[in-house]
Amino acid sequence: MRILLDGMGGDNAPNLIVEGAVMARREVPEDVEIMLVGKEDLLREALKEAGGSEEEIRIIPASEVITNDEAPVRAVRRKKDSSIAVGMRMLRDGEADAFLSAGSTGAILAGSLLIVGRIRGIDRPTLATVYPVIGHQPSLLVDTGANAECRPGNLRDFGLMGSIYMEHVLNRDNPSVGLVNNGTEPGKGTELTKEAYKLLDESGLNFIGNVETRELQNAVCDVIVTDGFTGNAIIKLTEGLGLMMLRELKQMFTASGKTKLGALLMKDQLRGMKRQFDYKEYGGAPILGVKKAVLKMHGSSDATAVCQTIRKAVPYVEHDVCGIIEHEVEALTDKA
């Protein structure tokens, strides 16, 4: 298995990306090859600094970089020697089995669609993000921003692909699927959610019905299905609110000698809670619905986040999640 890492994407590229690769090299099995794509000289230097060698981590040269400010489709088309374009072509041509990048979400999506290609029957590939649930295993939120506007069939597909990922990569047995809605009764919601409810209900998935966002922290379902606009609002609100509460707590704790002592006594517990809101623990977000394994990492990923994503990519490829999605979609289409 060959995992290809975009050495140029994200706020901390190339150094922390390369560091993460070296870290992962010590953790994943020998037969998993790790490769880096990007500016050769920069990557070589970073690799040396991180204590790695080109014998254990191969460098694939790519002279261009796509930035966050560029129009994604245009950038992917024009910058043919960018790390993202080169990486996606290697993925398409079977020279790599998974491509991981902390670069521009738009460019990664565009590259996935234009170069790697959609799975037949999947109208809209989706960005699925692990969603922290305090005191529980995380859920998977699909879509979190790839498709701001959706049709009911897209939401059904999100549920299907999310279930497969949850089962085969995060080891969740018979994952339950919930649809984000403004009420729990079946007739609730917009035209989109009403129709999506019907499709999910008939899909053969372990569909538990509508869920209100109030319930998301009660671990009500493994896969949370929603359109990309709402999903984006949910993930960012959770991040913003979680971090703000922790910051506020920290301030409280330093308010006086009395509270400082309180904080000291609670240190371990608070650290545990903070970890649950830390995206770094969960690794990257898969682009589900394209023919090969593509994982988008958080823009501010550090070495730990990169290492975690590489570890996540192993079962993704090993269990052939993309192949299972292809097969299940075919079965669904045949049934219809």
Next chain:
Amino acid sequence: MRILLDGMGGDNAPNLIVEGAVMARREVPEDVEIMLVGKEDLLREALKEAGGSEEEIRIIPASEVITNDEAPVRAVRRKKDSSIAVGMRMLRDGEADAFLSAGSTGAILAGSLLIVGRIRGIDRPTLATVYPVIGHQPSLLVDTGANAECRPGNLRDFGLMGSIYMEHVLNRDNPSVGLVNNGTEPGKGTELTKEAYKLLDESGLNFIGNVETRELQNAVCDVIVTDGFTGNAIIKLTEGLGLMMLRELKQMFTASGKTKLGALLMKDQLRGMKRQFDYKEYGGAPILGVKKAVLKMHGSSDATAVCQTIRKAVPYVEHDVCGIIEHEVEALTDKA
């Protein structure tokens, strides 16, 4: 000024509603009349129990009650002697200046539209909710569930009405208005948010542009504009996540003798944070865009929440918020 309270709506009716009325009677000026509408015998008894008298709080008889399970429009039309229908008619006929209810949101909206009526030029009245911001004054979130599907002009109207309420009821000077979107750049989002951006930008309001939900806890704007589906997701997620974190903290605190001591030292600070997530502190949510003052209270409102809402209703009526909205919408229409 006459404030009419639905004695039959909500989980705690009639007792805690009546208790809240008695509590408010001691707090609001003498010339503010407080009235209760509902089943006469029940209200009379509750009033007596709460230590109030019919001399200070008048009871308006209404023999029927609309429940949360009933189809709202139908219920309002059929149950002509329900507390909501009677209350809305008194409001329409000038026998009351504000109507407050903790009953079915749907029925309150339906009654507002069918009996009290929309302000000319406002296509969709909206439910605006005070949004807690940790360590800051709250924002106002509009819409929070009255209109799951919106057109761009609706969102512009939400911004306008929210600004007026914020200025005249919550004393916010030149309130800033932000549009919930999946990115901050002007071209971002769905067809709806792109168009709404333009309308808000031309509206003459203090529009600060798109806001991501990640920023809502940074007190970036006074009025947060969004469609009712997203607004509903935001308010319920905030409530769910906030309460879950506080519950988790409490558990941490009771984990051991050490942490129990920590909790004791931090008691005041934690209570302060909890208060910020407590809807009871903020009072009811106004239905903006109807001809008279209607305030929807949380279904589980207790006496404090009721009392706070009555207090909020006073400046709402005194500053003639409905009249200002009517006037401003006319000005906007004339300009167009």
